[in-house]
Amino acid sequence: MPVQQKLFRFAFRLLGNEDDAKDITQDALMKVWRQQGKMNELENVEAWCMRITRNLSLDKIKARKYRVADDLEKALELPAVDTQNPHVATEQQDMMKRVHAAIHALPEKFRLVIQLRDMDGFSYQEIADMLDITINEVKVNLHRARQKVREQLKNVYAYGLQ
Amino acid sequence: MHMDYSNIRSLLDKYWEGETSLEEEAQLKQFYNAAPADLPKDLQEAAPLFHYFEIATPTTNLPGFEALQTAFETPATTPVIKIGFLRNWMQYAAMLAIALGIGYGIQQHIEADRPPQHPELSFRQDTFNDPKEAFAETQKALQLLARNLNKGKQEMVKLNYFNEATDKVKEN
Numbered sequence: 001m002p003v004q005q006k007l008f009r010f011a012f013r014l015l016g017n018e019d020d021a022k023d024i025t026q027d028a029l030m031k032v033w034r035q036q037g038k039m040n041e042l043e044n045v046e047a048w049c050m051r052i053t054r055n056l057s058l059d060k061i062k063a064r065k066y067r068v069a070d071d072l073e074k075a076l077e078l079p080a081v082d083t084q085n086p087h088v089a090t091e092q093q094d095m096m097k098r099v100h101a102a103i104h105a106l107p108e109k110f111r112l113v114i115q116l117r118d119m120d121g122f123s124y125q126e127i128a129d130m131l132d133i134t135i136n137e138v139k140v141n142l143h144r145a146r147q148k149v150r151e152q153l154k155n156v157y158a159y160g161l162q
Numbered sequence: 163m164h165m166d167y168s169n170i171r172s173l174l175d176k177y178w179e180g181e182t183s184l185e186e187e188a189q190l191k192q193f194y195n196a197a198p199a200d201l202p203k204d205l206q207e208a209a210p211l212f213h214y215f216e217i218a219t220p221t222t223n224l225p226g227f228e229a230l231q232t233a234f235e236t237p238a239t240t241p242v243i244k245i246g247f248l249r250n251w252m253q254y255a256a257m258l259a260i261a262l263g264i265g266y267g268i269q270q271h272i273e274a275d276r277p278p279q280h281p282e283l284s285f286r287q288d289t290f291n292d293p294k295e296a297f298a299e300t301q302k303a304l305q306l307l308a309r310n311l312n313k314g315k316q317e318m319v320k321l322n323y324f325n326e327a328t329d330k331v332k333e334n
Contacts, residue, residue: 009220096213139180150207
């Protein structure tokens with residue numbers, strides 16, 4: 001994955017909004033570009049870029065009293081797999097909304113880890129760098145996040161979709 | 163159609179325990195992406211989750227930062243600094259300066275060892291061989307020293323007055 005794509009994904013997970021994530025990615029890259037000279041001194045340039053992205057995102061959240069968007073509207077637009085059968089399609093949409101809600105109901109530290117790992121495919125080390133936590137914390141949080149989502153899914157199955 | 167799902171089951175167990183590698187997670191995603199509709203019930207549980215992972219990720223095209231990208235991809239190499247004429251020139255100049263310095267030092271040394279060319283002149287300048295004159299010169303020098311020391315002492319006395327005065331003021 002190209003670096004800017006990684007930065008974008010990370011910013012997107014933090015801010016929950018594509019446009020803002022794009023802006024932050026641009027800003028972060030500009031900042032990196034301006035400080036190119038520093039690159040040779042750094043052991044891990046990517047981690048440094050991630051740190052810049054995180055700081056910019058957090059600044060944005062702070063500055064605007066940002067509410068991390070829970071793009072439920074986006075989830076509603078999720079493409080249905082089976083478009084031939086409207087009933088099945090609706091059911092699938094509904095299921096996706098439930099999964100989406102389950103993930104977004106997680107505490108932030110769990111949500112970010114499961115998103116960055118399972119949706120964006122980052123390594124433990126990358127996530128640790130991004131969130132400034134240890135690899136062990138990443139693993140623990142991921143495990144708990146998956147357990148919680150699993151419980152939610154079990155409830156959905158137990159009580160049905162209706 | 164009957165498929166052997168044991169591999170997927172063990173991967174799923176690992177997944178829920180948070181012990182899968184990225185490759186194994188990719189395998190699971192791939193499996194659920196192409197999974198048949200009649201999955202066994204235990205495998206259906208995770209299907210919506212993996213389906214969600216697949217579709218809920220933004221595929222945004224970002225403006226290219228190719229230059230930066232190449233900067234990331236090219237391994238960091240230490241730039242080769244060519245040591246040209248300048249550096250060598252300075253080396254040679256330093257060597258020359260040292261050589262001249264040593265040469266000058268040796269020359270001075272030889273000259274100092276050489277007997278004076280006008281003995282009667284140097285005799286007059288040198289006070290060491292004339293005890294009277296040497297005594298007078300020493301006395302002069304010591305007197306100068308004493309005068310200066312006394313000057314310093316006088317200043318100290320003045321300072322002392324001042325100190326006493328401040329002490330008095332403080333007492334009152």
